[in-house]
Amino acid sequence: MATVSRAAAGTDASVIRASLADPDRFATVYDRYAAMLYRYAYQRVGPEIADDVVAETFLAAFRGRASYDLGRQDARPWLFGILTRELATHHRRERARYRAMSRSAHETVQDGPADQVAARVVAAAARGPLAAALADLAPGDRDVLLLVAWGQLSYDEVADSLNIPQGTVGSRLSRARRKVRLALRDIDPTMTTEEHHEI
Template identity: 45%
Template sequence: MSAETDLDDAEVIRRARRDSAAFSVLFDRHAPALHRYVTRRLGDSMADDIVAETFLTAFRRLGRYDTDYRDARPWLYGIAANLIGKHHRAEVRAYLSLARTGVDEVAESYADRVEARVTASAAQRDLVRALAALASKDREVMLRQAGQGHRLRGRRSGLRHAARRERSGHRAVLRHPRQHDLSLSRLADGLPAGPVHQR
């Protein structure tokens, strides 16, 4: 290996294209300085991962390296800089998501996520049972209204109040639809929840 350590980077890369073990010379030669560079940019906790990914990317792209350039440092630093930029963009996206949703995916525990999924699953089963108990005409109206509600999600003014006002009536109707003699099409027309009055 001592003969390979005397070679310039371009020659090491030529050899590494035929014998992957020769790539270790490039790693040994440039990894310590690259690690210091990444540490200054991202901190020590990310440096190992970025340096490893830099050399993995370089290894995968050996065939594209222009061996007219004898020193591979600019190429390696360019790969590392791209990975650092990718890390920064992901970090910004995570912060924007946190600001938008208020949910920190990293801080939220696995148990909390499981509990939320179980709760949602139970609610979905209750909803499906309630929908199954409805007459097909009424079920169609409810599903159509749910689809319109999805499109109108951004219009919040007035909807919260209307939802609170009708929530108690809906609960009773979904539990005992026949007792309430309710036509759900009245709900679709915006009429208050309650029994249908015959004229």
């Protein structure tokens, strides 16, 4: 069976529009984004509830598809916004996960090329303080930071997904990065090398 390319299947907006008459078409949106949303949810709340949160996200998206702004061709910000609201109901679970990670033993470094070993040692050393810093962030600040760092959304997309002004995204991200940098002694793994040089 031939795989239909994304271009042939249409933009997210056109797929959602078509799903209003043919609900089965919404499966295309699921196929495009389920793995991405699952990875994000897994990092935030762990495997025990990531499946349920993603399922609830797509159920809410399906039910609310008639109100989707068809002028927005990319549904990622919309879906991440729904997912963020679903995750908010698990905020205690998320904070407990980060606290547990901050106390857990560092992962064992395995033999391998020197660069790989060095990278794993640095990552293991940062894991505890990073998890503790994430647990201590205000929920809104954490949402913005993780949508940028793990969800790979732009500032505009984060503003769309959370329905907040872009200026609020910038201030929350700045505040979150400052706290994370402090916890990691001025090393923020959510920033690119270029951003480090700008500070």
